[in-house]
Structure formats: structure tokens, C-alpha cells
Amino acid sequence: MKNKELKILLSAPRGFCAGVERAIEIVEKSIKKYGAPVYVRHEIVHNKHVVDNLKSKGAVFVEELEEIEDKSRPVIFSAHGVPKQIPEDASNYEMTYVDATCPLVSKVHREAENLFKLGYHIILIGHKNHPEVIGTMGQLKKGSIDLIQNEEEAENYQIDNGKKIAYITQTTLSVDDTKEIIKVLKRKFPNLKEPMKEDICYATTNRQMAVKEIAKNCDMFFVIGSRNSSNSVRLVEVAKKSGCENAYLIHSESKIPFEEIENCRTIGISSGASAPEILVKNFINELKNNFSITIDEIEIIKENVVFKVPNKLN
Ligand code: SF4
Structure with missing residues (x-):
């Protein structure tokens, strides 16, 4: 052979990518600064090799803050971003937290907030249950953002005619598939507001x-x-x-x-x-x-x- x-x-x-490099550096530097263990809410980035390596250095991975028994230890939020409630919960527990949300995900969070303040109803194009989507939807009160996952859902999407609508997207989508979904939405809603700069990173x-x-x-x-x-x-x-x-x-x-x-x-x-x-x-x-x-x-x-x-x- x-x-x-x-x-x-x-x-x-x-x-x-730069967001992943930064998130890993945040965990490593946090262990150095605070000592082990340092908790990380959700896989810091979606890779077993990375997670195992950080575990060996003193990171402990949990899915929810409630799982952390010793709340005097710091917790890091993963690169995918978290709903607004999570830092609030950490503060209520009087926990030290470090946010490793990628700045390009944070940009989408701020976009959502600004659009909401301007009176827009928001469509988020993304995949249900992905932590980034959960984090982005969790920036605003329930019902402010609707999730659309594909062209079919875009075709079937209904909203009051009088409402101002805008879209944002998950950062890691297929560029071409997203274009097709946006095409459908624009045909149905010609006044649909677009992000100033594309959200796909x-x-x-x-x-x-x-x-x-x-x-x-x-x-x-x-x-x-x-x-x-x-x-x-x-x-x-x-x-x-x-x-x-x-x-x-x-x-x-x-x-x-x-x-x-x-x-x-x-x-x-x-x-x-x-x-x-x-x-x-x-x-x-x-x-x-x-x-x-x-x-x-x-x-x-x-x-x-x-x-x-x-x-x-x-
Ligand atoms: S948004 Fe892009 S740059 Fe940021 S962590 Fe995700 S893939 Fe990397």
C-alpha cells in the first residue's frame, strides 16, 4: 500500500480562528491567575482535544452554574456566548466570572439589542439549540427574536404587516445557504433591515x-x-x-x-x-x-x- x-x-x-485562540488563552490565563480549579460553562470551544487538554491543566467543565459546588471559584463563559441571565446569575451567586464570548458573537448581541431599542422585531437565522443561538436569543426578552433555520421556514414565516423587521445571523452558517434564506425573506418582506456588516464571521x-x-x-x-x-x-x-x-x-x-x-x-x-x-x-x-x-x-x-x-x- x-x-x-x-x-x-x-x-x-x-x-x-481568533475567537477560539482567545477563548483558550482566557482559560489558560485564568488558571494561572486564580489557580485550579477554574470552571468553564459549556465546552470552551467545540473540540474534545482542546477540552481534554484544558482539563489536564485544571479546568472543570459544567453545563450550568448550578452544578458548581464551590462557588468561590471563578467561572468562564464559552466562546459561543451566553444569555444575559447567566452573568446575572453568576453575580447573584457572588461568583467571579470571565466572559470568553468571541467579540464577533458579542457584536451580534449588541446588534440585537440596538435593533430592539429601535423598535424592530428580529429574525435570527441559525440552528436551533446551538449554544450561540441560545445565547443570542437570550439577549432580549422572550418573543423578541424568531428563529429561522432554512428556506422552508423562511417561506412559512408570518408576521404582522405593520411591524418593522430586521435579521441577524449565527456566525458559523453556510454562506451560500444563508444567502438563499435571505433571498426568500427579502422577497416576502422588501423592507427587511439587514445588518450593517455581515454576521457570518x-x-x-x-x-x-x-x-x-x-x-x-x-x-x-x-x-x-x-x-x-x-x-x-x-x-x-x-x-x-x-x-x-x-x-x-x-x-x-x-x-x-x-x-x-x-x-x-x-x-x-x-x-x-x-x-x-x-x-x-x-x-x-x-x-x-x-x-x-x-x-x-x-x-x-x-x-x-x-x-x-x-x-x-x-
Ligand atoms: S465567531 Fe468566528 S471568529 Fe469568533 S469564535 Fe466563532 S468561528 Fe471563531
Whole structure:
């Protein structure tokens, strides 16, 4: 098998975004400042490798504040953002908290608040039950934001004719699918107000553009990332829609399909915004053990976005 030649098109940019880097740094710096344990509400970012690594350094992951027995310890809110009630609850418990919400998610939160103040009813395009969607909807009182997940829901959406409406979106959606949903909404509601600047973030957009560029030239495509990582799952969909039907997510329990890869000349690789580069390296090393590989990295844009951690941790 080792002699079989395999070309890898390595998609770039891929992997960690600025929001993920910042969230991980916040946990590490909090452990340094406050000592262990430091609690983290929800997976800081959706990646098992990252979570396990932080656990080994002294982070304890919980889903709700109520689970924290020793409330004298600090708690960190994940990069996905939290409903307004959560920091309030932490304050009521007299807990120290650090907010690792990505600044680009916070931007959407502020947008929602401003639109509400201006009298708009808000449509949020996103996926039900994703923590970011729960966090964004939780910025305003119940009933102020309606969730729309797809074109069909957009077609069926009804609202009083007289109401001013605006839309915002989850940051990690498929750029192309979202365009179609917005098209439907604009046809139905010509006065629909749009965000000043797109809510789908730069990292999601760039990773999808890069996959689109490569997928059509690949016999198989692999995205390294977790099953609950929205932007990783979207990358698999983008690869499929862009000409590579055989696109798969490689998560912590995946087995590499060597037999299928045996039939390929070229495969594509990318990774979600919460997947560390070491997982891409490990995957490529596994392939190296079985094939004679050449790697061609295709970089469609350079990223230089950096988000600072809160001052209190420096
Ligand atoms: S994917 Fe985008 S919104 Fe999410 S953490 Fe990264 S930069 Fe922020």
C-alpha cells in the first residue's frame, strides 16, 4: 500500500480562528491567575482535544452554574456566548466570572439589542439549540427574536404587516445557504433591515471559500473537527456542494477509511475553527504511513485577526 501515490490538497486558511485562540488563552490565563480549579460553562470551544487538554491543566467543565459546588471559584463563559441571565446569575451567586464570548458573537448581541431599542422585531437565522443561538436569543426578552433555520421556514414565516423587521445571523452558517434564506425573506418582506456588516464571521467565510476552491479537484475530502462544531459540519456540506460528494468529518472517534482512500489520486483536507493543527498533522502522518504522499497547500487568503484577552487577566 505504501507505494501508492496520493496527492493532498491542504486547504488554507483552516483550523483555529481568533475567537477560539482567545477563548483558550482566557482559560489558560485564568488558571494561572486564580489557580485550579477554574470552571468553564459549556465546552470552551467545540473540540474534545482542546477540552481534554484544558482539563489536564485544571479546568472543570459544567453545563450550568448550578452544578458548581464551590462557588468561590471563578467561572468562564464559552466562546459561543451566553444569555444575559447567566452573568446575572453568576453575580447573584457572588461568583467571579470571565466572559470568553468571541467579540464577533458579542457584536451580534449588541446588534440585537440596538435593533430592539429601535423598535424592530428580529429574525435570527441559525440552528436551533446551538449554544450561540441560545445565547443570542437570550439577549432580549422572550418573543423578541424568531428563529429561522432554512428556506422552508423562511417561506412559512408570518408576521404582522405593520411591524418593522430586521435579521441577524449565527456566525458559523453556510454562506451560500444563508444567502438563499435571505433571498426568500427579502422577497416576502422588501423592507427587511439587514445588518450593517455581515454576521457570518471572517473565519467561517474564509474556510468555506478555501474548501470551495479545492473540493472540485478532490476524489475525497476530509474536514477535521467535532460533530458539534457548527463550522466544521458546514465545511463538509460546502465540500459536497462544491463538487466532492465524498466529503467526511474526521472527529475524535472516526476511523480513517484507508480502503476508500486507496482508490483516490487526490484528497482535500481542511479543519474547523475549533480544531487544533496537531489533529491535521496526526491525520496526515497516518496517511504517510500508508501512502506515498505529496502535499500542496492552497491558501486563498492570509488571516491576521487577533483578539485581546480581557485586561484583568494580563
Ligand atoms: S468561528 Fe468566528 S465567531 Fe466563532 S469564535 Fe471563531 S471568529 Fe469568533
